[in-house]
Amino acid sequence: MIFALLFVTATLFDGCGEEGKYSFFATLKADLVNPNVGDKVKFDNVITNNGSAYNMNTGIFIAKATGIYYFEFVANGPYHQDDHILHLALKKNTQTIGYVYIDHDRQYWRHGTTSAVVNLNVGDQVYVQVFAAYGQRVLGGSNHVISPASHSQFLGYLI
Numbered sequence: 001m002i003f004a005l006l007f008v009t010a011t012l013f014d015g016c017g018e019e020g021k022y023s024f025f026a027t028l029k030a031d032l033v034n035p036n037v038g039d040k041v042k043f044d045n046v047i048t049n050n051g052s053a054y055n056m057n058t059g060i061f062i063a064k065a066t067g068i069y070y071f072e073f074v075a076n077g078p079y080h081q082d083d084h085i086l087h088l089a090l091k092k093n094t095q096t097i098g099y100v101y102i103d104h105d106r107q108y109w110r111h112g113t114t115s116a117v118v119n120l121n122v123g124d125q126v127y128v129q130v131f132a133a134y135g136q137r138v139l140g141g142s143n144h145v146i147s148p149a150s151h152s153q154f155l156g157y158l159i
């Protein structure tokens with residue numbers, strides 16, 4: 001009885017035993033055309049969102065449990081004949097924890113991916129944000145593939 005109580009208390013406070021409870025996976029519906037520096041990417045095709053910690057209207061995941069989390073972000077962008085750059089950061093609050101760029105390709109689509117394992121406290125925010133942008137820059141959506149699969153996606157979960 002006492003042990004059961006201690007176990008329940010421990011799981012409530014350290015996030016242990018909550019695996020799967022906070023998991024999300026979202027893809028980008030439409031191409032994101034010419035986003036500006038500071039814009040957060042709103043992955044708006046939500047496939048999984050257990051615990052509802054990811055908000056598709058803001059693109060932000062807000063931790064509801066303290067613990068260790070895994071995040072992954074995939075970006076693909078089409079080629080364009082003119083000079084162009086698009087740099088995207090995976091952010092934990094104001095800290096940049098991952099970085100992807102899809103720049104300058106004149107002939108082929110460009111692919112980038114990054115992932116991270118981070119400790120989060122309740123209220124910490126994780127999201128994808130544009131930090132450099134120039135020219136005709138596009139983050140590919142589901143337009144060219146079979147939706148809900150997409151050229152760009154964002155996912156994360158409590159480990």
Ligand SMILES: *[C@@H]1O[C@H](CO)[C@@H](O)[C@H](O)[C@H]1NC(C)=O
Nearest residue numbers: 018019020021022049050051
């Ligand atoms: C995740 O969400 C699905 C669909 O709402 C639900 O059936 C499942 O029980 C949830 N799993 C966990 C571990 O919360």
